[in-house]
Amino acid sequence: MKNIKTIFAAYAFVIFSASSCTKDFLDLAPISQQNGNNFYKTGEDMKNALTAAYGGLQYGGLYYSSMHIIGELRSDNTEITNPNAGSDLVAVDDFQNIPTTSISSNTWAGHYQAIQSVNIVLEKIQAVEMDENLKARYIGEAKFLRGLMYFNLVRVYGAVPLVLKMINNPQEGYTYGRESVDRVYNQIITDLTDAETALPYEYVGADIGRATKGAAMSLLGKVYLTQKRWDLAANKLKEVIDNQVLTKYQILPNYANIFGAANENNKESIFEVQFKGGVSGEGSPFTNQFAPIGSGTAVVSVGNPLGQNIPTADMANAYEAGDVRKAISMRTSYVLAGNTVQHNYIAKYSGTPAASLDSDVNWIVLRYADVLLMYAEALNEQGYVPDGLAFTYLNQIRNRAGLLSKTSNNPDVSLQLPDQASFRLAVEKERRVELAFEGHRWFDLVRTDRALTVMSSKGMQIHHTIFPVPQSQIDINPGPIYQNPDYPN
Structure with a gap:
């Protein structure tokens, strides 16, 4: 990781893994060759352990690949246009994924491995003699990470x-069955509330990139919005906005300045997964993943183009004329050997990797534009107000994109939002184009109960809005771990 680099291998143990019946507890020693029994003694040890927990965000089952596959490929934003991109990806795209495919199993396993790293920090730090304020902050960071990981899990699988x-x-793993969605959300809220209390508004130097108070507040607002607790969501998101002087968050004047290795951890960014190209195991794959198969070096100059998450024609058409975000977010063609090839591809994560799948580009999990649009949504859900505060925040995002404001009685029908229902759809559309390819679209459609309607209207045979529990987990611990409805058992 760039600023909070993973400098040792933490304990790793995936509960319910296929090997848990026969293998001992996996104990990976850190670089210093100390083992887990004598490592966690000092504040510096705990800092290293916490940094390793952040490293879990880079796992294939988290933000290296799974979260953008689920958040974008599952939706109407992107598709697989070349089956050579991978059969499991095609299955997610076509709503044919089954409990034995790698996407479900990698996402489950990666998150629980990362949660184990967080839980180690939370347990081991209690006995360590160190600065109490720093200890409280480390606990807050760990709880933020755990809250984020469980928020991902509950949205992907439901009860977990x-x-x-x-x-x-290994035997301890068998005692855990799937808990209700409500109980998981209660724990997420507890973790994020604790994190908000303990974390600072900002960091400097090498600590830039760690979870902040604003990150905990923003994520908590999104959790409440997902639960349709509109008042709590609005109040928490308003706190983020009202504390702008302390958080330093702002909407950057130029949309292009949000993305790319040169712009990471900017003032619009609230929380990013840190990647660093050219450092073993620390680079991001997105530049290669999103380049069209067959594009050679026209789109990405180093490594293979893998053809994942190709923007749909519907996505390209979602942008209004004059929207500056389109050219920054995606392209519709490339030039290869002097010939123009018509092919959509994502441009937000472009760059020159140090090697294949080894780019310097971070993944933004939360940014301030997301907060403003969520706040506008929460206000509207509490009650439509013609040209009220919700319009202010919706139009702030539109105006930055070079678009005209929408009003309640605009003479231009295309800019008119006369009621709650029309404002609701306007926010949905604005989120789609503002946050395109950042992993939000599928979760937005599910959150608003629009997934079935939207995807069916675009010809997709959608059967379910949550993913299958990996069959391997059910086989290991049948009963406590069971399959979601509409999937084969």
Whole structure:
């Protein structure tokens, strides 16, 4: 990781893994060759352990690949245009993924491995003699990470096991069954509330990139919005906006300045997964992943173009005329050997990797534009107000994109939002084009109960809005771990 670099290998143990029946607890020693029994002694040890927990965000089952596959490819934003991109990706795109495909199993396993790293920090730090303020901050950071990971899990699978302590041996894993969605959300809210209390508004130097108070507040607002607790969502998101002087968050004047390695951790960014090209295991894959198969070096000059998350024609048409975000977010053609090839591809993550799948580009999880649009949505859901405050925040995002404001009684019908329903759809559309390819679209459609309607209207045979529980997990622990409806058992 760029600023909070993973400098040692933490304990890793995926509960319910296929090997848990036969293998001992996986104990990976750090670079110093100390083992877990004598490592966690000082504040510096805990800093390293926490940094390793941040490293979990880079796992293939998290933000290296799974979260953008689920958040974008599952939606109407992107598609697989070349089957050579991978059969499991095609299955997600076509709503044919089954419990034995790698996307479900990698996402489950990666998140629980990362949660184990967080739980180790939370358990081991209690006995360490160190600065109490720093200890409280580390606990807050760890709880933010755990809250984020469980927020991902509950949105992807629904009910999931709720593991809140370090797992010490394989047999402990069998005691955990799937907990109700409500209980998982209650724990997420507890973790994020605790994190908000403990975390600072900002960091400097090498600590830039760690979770902040604003990140915890913003994520908590999104959690409340997902639960349709409009008043709580609006109040929490308003806190983020009202504390702008302390958080330093702002809408950058130029949309292009949000993205790319040169712009990471900017004032619009609230929380990013840090990647660093040219450092073993620290680079991001997005530049290669999103380049069209067959594009050679026309789109990405180093490494193979993999053809994942290709923007749909519907996505390209979603942008209004004059929207500056389109050219920054995606392209519709490239030039290869002097010939123009018509092919959509994502441009937000462009760059020159150090090697294949080894770019310097971060993944933005939360940014301030997301907060403003969520706040506008929460206000509207509490009650439509003609040209009220919700319009202010919606239009702030539109105006930055070079678009005219929408009003309640605009003489231009295309800019008129006369009621709550029309404002609701306007926010949905604005989120789509503002946050395109950042992993939000599928979760937005599910959150607003619009997934079935939207995807069916575009010809997709959608059967379910949550993913299958990996069959391997059910086979290992049948009963406590069971399959979601409409999937084969």
